[in-house]
Amino acid sequence: xxxxxxxxxxxxxxxxxxxxxxRGFFYESFNQQAFNAATGLEVDFVQDNHSRxxxxxxxxxxxxxxxxxxxxxxxxxxxxxxxxxxxIRKSSPTFGKWVGQExxxxxxxxxxxxxxxxxxxxxxxxxxxxxxxxxxxxxxxxERSIMWNDPALGIVWPSTGGEPSLSAKDAQGxxxxxxxxxx
Numbered sequence: 452x453x454x455x456x457x458x459x460x461x462x463x464x465x466x467x468x469x470x471x472x473x474r475g476f477f478y479e480s481f482n483q484q485a486f487n488a489a490t491g492l493e494v495d496f497v498q499d500n501h502s503r504x505x506x507x508x509x510x511x512x513x514x515x516x517x518x519x520x521x522x523x524x525x526x527x528x529x530x531x532x533x534x535x536x537x538x539i540r541k542s543s544p545t546f547g548k549w550v551g552q553e554x555x556x557x558x559x560x561x562x563x564x565x566x567x568x569x570x571x572x573x574x575x576x577x578x579x580x581x582x583x584x585x586x587x588x589x590x591x592x593x594e595r596s597i598m599w600n601d602p603a604l605g606i607v608w609p610s611t612g613g614e615p616s617l618s619a620k621d622a623q624g625x626x627x628x629x630x631x632x633x634x
Contacts, residue, residue, distance in 0.1 A: 452482075454489035457550040462536045463490050463563040464552055465524075478559060480526070481584070490563060494522055496584040503529075504574045504581065509608070509615035511571015512537055512597040512624065516631055519590035520566035523583045530579030531555040532572040533609050537597065540567040540633040547627055549606050567633040569597045573608050573615060595631055596624035603627045 453466045465486070469478040479485070487493050504510065512535070515521050525534060537549045553575070554560050564570050572581065599606070599615065604627060608615070 452479075452485050452489050457552070459536070459538055459545045459548055459550050461538075461565050462550050462568070465489065465561040465563065467559050467561070469559055480561075481524070486524075492563070494586050496524065496586055498585045498588055500583050500585065502581045504579055505616070506574050506577050507611040507613060507616050509571060509573045509599050509617055509621070510581075511535070511621065512569035512599055513571065513621075514539065514569040514595055514597075515587065515590055515593045516595060517566075517593075517633070519587050519593040520633070522566050522586040523564045523570055524561055525554065525564065525570070525572075525581065525583040526559070526561040527554040527556055528580045528582055529556050530574065530576035531557075532574050532576075532579050532581060534562055534572045535570065535606055535608075536562070536564040537569040537571075537604060537606070537627075538567070539569050539597070539627070539630065542634055543567070546632075547603060549604055551606070569595075571599055573611065575609060575611060596621055597630050598624040598626055601626045
């Protein structure tokens with residue numbers, strides 16, 4: 452596996468080594484030792500989640516506050532998404548900045564989003580199956596949502612031919628200026 456740090460260096464893209472031939476392919480989607488060695492991190496994952504969404508669905512920007520903050524290792528096993536991480540750590544030199552990557556079933560790319568980041572994705576394909584590991588359990592009372600289109604963030608989302616489809620909860624996200632953030 453190859454790990455590449457993005458413009459916000461705490462966010463890491465991971466490209467697995469894929470072995471393919473006429474029969475199909477094989478790759479190790481997760482190995483704790485390889486992850487630790489490639490990223491220089493030592494994290495424990497406690498929960499796996501799977502969502503399926505249609506084209507134009509935008510989920511996020513989600514995060515959980517301490518003591519239930521979550522790091523996420525995300526990937527797509529069917530379809531394609533544009534995945535975004537926003538630094539919401541006030542003490543960080545990249546506070547309020549974002550990075551994005553296209554994650555697809557073809558590129559097998561994964562993205563590590565550490566605690567202290569809001570996360571969201573937009574589905575680019577007809578459907579997408581999105582899998583992610585978390586470093587902490589879901590805690591509804593600590594979950595927050597930042598507006599996907601907050602002008603202060605300036606996220607450049609790809610076009611899917613119309614306005615994104617949001618959940619009621621995501622449609623009520625707050626701007627970064629009014630959001631609960633990390634120190």
